[in-house]
Amino acid sequence: MKKLFIFFFSALLFSCESQSQPSQAQTKSGTAQEVTINGKVKHPNTGYVVLTELKENGFQSVDSVKLKKDNTFTLKRKVNEPGFYMVNFFNQQKVLVILDKNNVDIAADGNNPAGDFTLKGSKDVEDLQKITKAQNELQGKVNSLGVKFQEANDKKDEKAREKIQAEYFTMQADFNNRIKELIREIGPNLASWYATNLLNPEEEYVFLDSLSKGFEKQMPNSKFVKEFKTKLAQYKNVVTVGQPAPEISLNNPEGNPISLSSLRGKYVLIDFWASWCGPCRQENPNVVRMYNKFKGKNFEIFGVSLDKSKEKWLEAIQKDQLSWVHVSDLKYWQSAGAEAYGVQSIPATFLVDPSGKVIAKNLRGKALEDKLTQILSKQ
Numbered sequence: 001m002k003k004l005f006i007f008f009f010s011a012l013l014f015s016c017e018s019q020s021q022p023s024q025a026q027t028k029s030g031t032a033q034e035v036t037i038n039g040k041v042k043h044p045n046t047g048y049v050v051l052t053e054l055k056e057n058g059f060q061s062v063d064s065v066k067l068k069k070d071n072t073f074t075l076k077r078k079v080n081e082p083g084f085y086m087v088n089f090f091n092q093q094k095v096l097v098i099l100d101k102n103n104v105d106i107a108a109d110g111n112n113p114a115g116d117f118t119l120k121g122s123k124d125v126e127d128l129q130k131i132t133k134a135q136n137e138l139q140g141k142v143n144s145l146g147v148k149f150q151e152a153n154d155k156k157d158e159k160a161r162e163k164i165q166a167e168y169f170t171m172q173a174d175f176n177n178r179i180k181e182l183i184r185e186i187g188p189n190l191a192s193w194y195a196t197n198l199l200n201p202e203e204e205y206v207f208l209d210s211l212s213k214g215f216e217k218q219m220p221n222s223k224f225v226k227e228f229k230t231k232l233a234q235y236k237n238v239v240t241v242g243q244p245a246p247e248i249s250l251n252n253p254e255g256n257p258i259s260l261s262s263l264r265g266k267y268v269l270i271d272f273w274a275s276w277c278g279p280c281r282q283e284n285p286n287v288v289r290m291y292n293k294f295k296g297k298n299f300e301i302f303g304v305s306l307d308k309s310k311e312k313w314l315e316a317i318q319k320d321q322l323s324w325v326h327v328s329d330l331k332y333w334q335s336a337g338a339e340a341y342g343v344q345s346i347p348a349t350f351l352v353d354p355s356g357k358v359i360a361k362n363l364r365g366k367a368l369e370d371k372l373t374q375i376l377s378k379q
Contacts (some may be wrong), residue, residue: 011064033078035079035104036074037097037099040072040106041067041104041109047088047090047199048065048066049065049075049088050087051075052088054085059086071118081100082099082190082222084097089109094113095117096194097125100122101122103121114139122193125181127192130191131192131198134179135198145167147163149161155330159364162365165366175198176199180201187214189219190219190224193219193222193228196228198285201231202344208232211228212228216229234344235342238344239340239350241262243357245352246340248337250328250337251329252326252327253314258325265354267300267351268296268301268302270352270358271302271347272306272338272346273347275305275309276345281316281320283365286369287301287317288320288323297376301324301328302324304335304338306326306338309330313330
């Protein structure tokens with residue numbers, strides 16, 4: 001995954017995911033209809049306005065044009081079925097649009113990544129604008145927190161770091177609620193389908209599953225709906241709070257098998273991570289602090305690495321001073337441990353009680369400390 005800053009990512013999820021974006025099926029054959037994008041730029045620049053289309057391997061350029069003397073432009077595209085496109089203004093500002101049978105009017109700043117823009121066209125297009133503006137607003141706040149976090153990191157100010165992390169998680173929770181409100185308000189269409197990709201399917205499975213019938217009814221033949229169902233199916237059997245913790249038995253760094261059940265009788269934090277995962281490595285100092293604080297109180301950590309390279313795995317353990325139990329089969333996202341728990345993004349944690357039952361999930365930062373303090377203070 002592409003790291004933007006310390007623990008803040010462009011996907012706006014504090015994690016590394018097994019897929020960074022939805023894969024797309026090939027465009028179906030059929031009668032293509034020419035759609036026109038008419039645009040105006042407030043702050044023109046040299047270079048091109050480029051139209052890219054979301055395909056199997058990401059966004060690919062399909063057309064480009066220079067501004068006219070009045071700072072307007074026209075782009076045309078033959079569309080077989082509705083899809084997602086990005087209008088890239090001089091590599092300065094990018095605006096996501098949906099092209100279907102309707103023409104689109106777009107007005108944009110053009111020279112500022114966070115610049116304002118307006119979209120007019122189909123309901124999908126105008127609904128998408130609501131969603132992307134909310135997303136851009138969050139990204140601006142995230143970037144601002146990133147600067148503060150770096151300053152706190154440079155000063156080794158742990159209290160400031162924890163405060164910023166707490167602000168981030170609160171901000172993310174508020175954003176999730178706003179996105180869910182927009183999805184309900186908009187109803188089932190391509191714009192709300194896009195919005196579902198901004199939610200964590202593991203944490204929002206029940207909400208997302210409730211949308212399936214609406215999507216199927218409104219867009220029965222859509223490749224996006226088929227993809228939505230396929231993606232959601234991956235999370236159907238994800239381990240949830242209250243379930244018995246599935247067994248994991250993998251080799252430790254010395255090549256000896258260690259099972260999770262061997263730690264029965266203790267509170268165990270199962271920590272899915274990897275040396276290549278930036279957010280995992282940034283969370284590690286907090287986990288180390290928690291381990292040193294609680295390790296004498298019937299508490300253990302069972303680290304499950306999604307690494308491919310044993311050398312890099314061991315190097316990260318040593319560098320980050322991770323002195324707890326570690327296991328891995330070095331199979332990346334195909335890790336038997338990750339598959340047993342339905343893990344699709346990392347870091348991912350499961351807190352298990354002495355009887356082997358999952359009592360909490362995905363605790364980080366202050367939330368992890370608060371929970372451990374609550375259950376271990378009397379140990």
